[in-house]
Amino acid sequence: MAETATPDAAPADAAPSFSPLYQQIKALLLRSLQAGEWKPGESIPSEHDLAARFRVSQGTVRKAIDELATENLLVRRQGKGTFVATHGEQKIQYRFLRLKADDGAAAPLQRRLLDCRRLRAPADVARVLDLKSGDAAVQVRRLLLAGERPVVLDDLWLPGGLFKGLTAERMSAWRGPMYQMFESEFGVRMIRAEEKLRAVAAGPEEAALLAVPPGAPLLSVERVAYTYGDRAVEVRRGLYETGAHHYRNELA
């Protein structure tokens, strides 16, 4: 007779919390993901096994997984199992890059790394990343190009503590999405991001790098990316040259 009690699998779990069972299960799964019990790309136990582990019905586990799947934290594959989502999947590669070519061309942009260094985090960055002033940060500057034309100038900051061995060489050598490298090489998985967009005038240095006249209008995209537990782990500022590209957004 389905008790309302806490699902007691784990020994000292506390947190009775009178939320629906499936929400409690979801929170437990989330905790396991955060703790790295299942790594990105790996499969998690079957619904049947999880139901046994948490002492609930399979349907309840299913509902918890459903929500995690719609939040893109898990991916279900019929007949195979449920997997921890990855930034490397073909289907959703560059999930966070909304820039499209006006003519619909799907050609991926080329990367050119301009700079990668460790330094003390500027105050505003430190505040967002929750670093103590003086803590180390990694700063990366890069260009994205469509053929020969530069289209995006990205500046990004990462907490130094999480990205210990990150060097320019390693970044240049990597093929595939940067966020995939972050999760496979540093165990930091970006699951959500917020962006603030504005139109700005190109400064002299930016203009030179993007091959536009100084003062040309550019789309500024300020991003803060979060990992499990809503922890900010990346601050990024992109300048997009939108002469032949646009930022595409879907409102639903």
Place this chain on the structure above:
Amino acid sequence: MAETATPDAAPADAAPSFSPLYQQIKALLLRSLQAGEWKPGESIPSEHDLAARFRVSQGTVRKAIDELATENLLVRRQGKGTFVATHGEQKIQYRFLRLKADDGAAAPLQRRLLDCRRLRAPADVARVLDLKSGDAAVQVRRLLLAGERPVVLDDLWLPGGLFKGLTAERMSAWRGPMYQMFESEFGVRMIRAEEKLRAVAAGPEEAALLAVPPGAPLLSVERVAYTYGDRAVEVRRGLYETGAHHYRNELA
């Protein structure tokens, strides 16, 4: 023994389609919504009644409604029923307006109607709205202001056939979101939109209206809004002055 046959409620339904039952139910509900069987704000029949009507279990109806609810077409309210979504709800008002003040102020923007006239749709607009060249369209131009400062200059086109009695007077008189007026006065409900964002330089006329110098960078937002059946029913071009505001986006 759950037949795979078509749920036969409607007489000549055809479309056997070997999709899951709940998807078929979802399609039937969608058709009723499109046909106006339940108007925006009204409640639809209870899950129990719908289950009887379609000759399926309550759980199957529930799953169909679940999907329509996550797509924002329906709103569930425990104890009360399930309702056709509206652009007037407090919670999700201005769902499609992503502009926020940098300082976080939530003060709603003031509207100032500049123009509202009927004319033949320009070729590009006609193509998107699927109008025959020469068909009438309504063109609206308006300004959104934060206090005294103009922030948004909107130009929008609507198919003339759907918006028969739309006049400047009626628009000025309306309080509340424009999309709410469209659905309550003209029976046209916007359910989805796509936007293309770029940075552009202000032209002379636009600069004057937005009180910025000519050539100032502005955020251009081109929107196409769709109603049921993916039918485009609005084309809009907004110019945002992003000196003290930004376009906020959430990537998940």
Place this chain on the structure above:
DNA sequence: ACGCATTTGTTCGTATGTATT
């Protein structure tokens, strides 16, 4: 003020279908 009927929300259990290995 109270209780009852209605409606959605949660949970369980079971059976069957479909995809993968």
Place this chain on the structure above:
DNA sequence: TAATACATACGAACAAATGCG
């Protein structure tokens, strides 16, 4: 072919919110 795992469908019971008499 068989075993495994997710997907669909049904049914039943109780919880929680709402509204009405």
